[in-house]
Amino acid sequence: MSNETAVKANKTVRVGLLGLGTVGSGVMKVLLHQQALIKERTGYRIEVPHILVRDPKKKRKVKVFPEQLTTDADRIVDDQDISIVIEVMGGVEPARTILLKALRSGKHVITANKELLAKHGSELMKAAQESGVQLLFEASVAGGIPVIRFLQGYLTANRVYEISGILNGTTNYILTKMEQTGQTFAEALAEAQELGYAEADPTDDVEGYDAAYKLAILTNLAFDVEVPVSDIFREGIKEIRPIDLGWAREFGYVIKLLARSRKTERGIELSVGPCLLPLSHPLARVHDVFNAVTVYSDVVGDVTLVGKGAGEYPTASAVIEDLTALLRQSGQVLRTTCWQTSSHRCLETESSRFFIRFTSAEQESQQLEQQLKRVIAEWGGRVIHQVKKEALGKENFGWIVQNLPRKRLIELLDQASANGLLSQQPLVLPCLDQVATQSRKLASAI
Ligand SMILES: NC(=O)C1=CN([C@@H]2O[C@H](COP(=O)(O)OP(=O)(O)OC[C@H]3O[C@@H](n4cnc5c(N)ncnc54)[C@H](OP(=O)(O)O)[C@@H]3O)[C@@H](O)[C@H]2O)C=CC1
Numbered sequence: 001m002s003n004e005t006a007v008k009a010n011k012t013v014r015v016g017l018l019g020l021g022t023v024g025s026g027v028m029k030v031l032l033h034q035q036a037l038i039k040e041r042t043g044y045r046i047e048v049p050h051i052l053v054r055d056p057k058k059k060r061k062v063k064v065f066p067e068q069l070t071t072d073a074d075r076i077v078d079d080q081d082i083s084i085v086i087e088v089m090g091g092v093e094p095a096r097t098i099l100l101k102a103l104r105s106g107k108h109v110i111t112a113n114k115e116l117l118a119k120h121g122s123e124l125m126k127a128a129q130e131s132g133v134q135l136l137f138e139a140s141v142a143g144g145i146p147v148i149r150f151l152q153g154y155l156t157a158n159r160v161y162e163i164s165g166i167l168n169g170t171t172n173y174i175l176t177k178m179e180q181t182g183q184t185f186a187e188a189l190a191e192a193q194e195l196g197y198a199e200a201d202p203t204d205d206v207e208g209y210d211a212a213y214k215l216a217i218l219t220n221l222a223f224d225v226e227v228p229v230s231d232i233f234r235e236g237i238k239e240i241r242p243i244d245l246g247w248a249r250e251f252g253y254v255i256k257l258l259a260r261s262r263k264t265e266r267g268i269e270l271s272v273g274p275c276l277l278p279l280s281h282p283l284a285r286v287h288d289v290f291n292a293v294t295v296y297s298d299v300v301g302d303v304t305l306v307g308k309g310a311g312e313y314p315t316a317s318a319v320i321e322d323l324t325a326l327l328r329q330s331g332q333v334l335r336t337t338c339w340q341t342s343s344h345r346c347l348e349t350e351s352s353r354f355f356i357r358f359t360s361a362e363q364e365s366q367q368l369e370q371q372l373k374r375v376i377a378e379w380g381g382r383v384i385h386q387v388k389k390e391a392l393g394k395e396n397f398g399w400i401v402q403n404l405p406r407k408r409l410i411e412l413l414d415q416a417s418a419n420g421l422l423s424q425q426p427l428v429l430p431c432l433d434q435v436a437t438q439s440r441k442l443a444s445a446i
């Protein structure tokens with residue numbers, strides 16, 4: 001049915017909503033406030049008869065009728081008049097079971113749940129394909145940025161070689177606040193939670209799991225491989241201190257939690273972790289809750305998409321885009337070649353420069369500095385930037401070391417620690433000075 005015919009026929013579509021937290025409330029508010037616009041553009045009026053929640057008595061951020069709320073998922077899945085289910089409840093179970101049931105009973109599914117997709121995407125996609133319905137998930141990666149649609153629907157004649165991006169809003173917000181306002185990690189995290197950016201368990205954000213789930217989804221779409229999340233090299237930001245952010249800037253860098261997936265001759269390099277980006281890097285200016293994804297492909301070259309990566313409205317916007325795409329019947333044009341398993345090797349991203357921060361034990365500063373520099377030189381490495389700061393009789397050192405692999409640096413610092421020369425856990429972070437040179441080389445071969 002064309003939009004015009006649908007408008008004339010006053011068509012209504014009934015949607016079941018699973019979850020009424022940050023994202024669910026945003027979805028309801030957008031459906032309410034943009035009702036006329038959505039109807040004008042799709043021809044449909046949208047009704048949400050049932051919303052699944054855990055606690056119907058809880059105070060809500062959006063006005064809903066008590067009879068809309070339910071704790072029984074079957075009221076949605078078994079309702080023949082509901083043709084689309086939106087899942088914004090999070091977690092693996094019971095979301096997985098409910099969505100499989102919904103797909104198998106012929107309902108289209110829209111989800112923002114990256115953990116579920118990263119862990120059970122192939123199972124859900126198979127159920128959708130077998131039932132001839134759509135599984136859409138734009139909101140699962142980078143909030144309001146249309147990166148899923150870009151990978152599924154735009155790069156048909158391109159081969160993607162690399163994806164790198166800031167995929168977690170909470171950690172980008174924390175790092176930005178720690179550097180720009182001097183807030184502590186705990187203060188900045190509390191603000192990110194208050195603003196609705198963080199996951200129900202913020203460990204997922206700060207330990208890099210959330211970004212790893214998103215990277216697994218993007219890798220799947222870009223390279224047609226199913227990557228187990230456990231194969232992704234992952235580090236979080238809990239060890240980053242304001243001193244690291246300050247020193248990085250002194251050396252001409254900014255620290256970001258970067259997610260990277262890169263096709264190489266040896267396999268796919270995948271990593272999520274804090275790293276130093278040169279201030280001239282396109283992602284170095286992406287702050288606060290903003291996310292950015294750069295996709296390197298052979299025909300189009302580099303494309304960077306930037307936007308808000310978390311929060312009520314940017315995420316709701318992506319959910320509603322999936323919904324309106326379904327209503328305009330444009331879901332079918334998307335490539336569905338995702339979640340195919342093929343052989344691949346997951347490797348850690350390599351780097352030729354590392355930032356190290358270490359603290360001497362009392363009275364050991366000089367010996368430590370000399371010993372580390374001697375061993376670094378013996379192993380063929382070089383300290384190219386250095387700074388130090390004394391505090392309470394101990395010396396904090398920040399160095400940029402060139403030409404030594406991470407493994408060697410960790411070995412070196414572990415040895416110093418075993419010899420009683422260090423007083424705290426040291427930090428080792430890669431510097432990403434070169435942007436996708438491998439991809440550029442391959443791209444130029446076409
Ligand atoms: N927040 C964000 O910025 C973004 C979130 N996402 C994803 O969207 C999803 C939702 O996130 P968010 O809105 O922040 O989460 P919230 O924790 O704010 O909301 C979750 C909602 O789901 C309901 N719920 C959770 N578990 C159950 C259950 N077992 N049975 C019934 N209801 C349940 C909760 O009910 P009740 O209210 O009664 O407790 C709540 O309404 C997650 O997958 C998240 O990763 C994706 C992009 C951005």
Ligand SMILES: N[C@@H](CC=O)C(=O)O
Nearest residue numbers: 168169170198199310
């Ligand atoms: N917790 C996530 C929410 C969006 O995916 C984030 O901070 O990016």
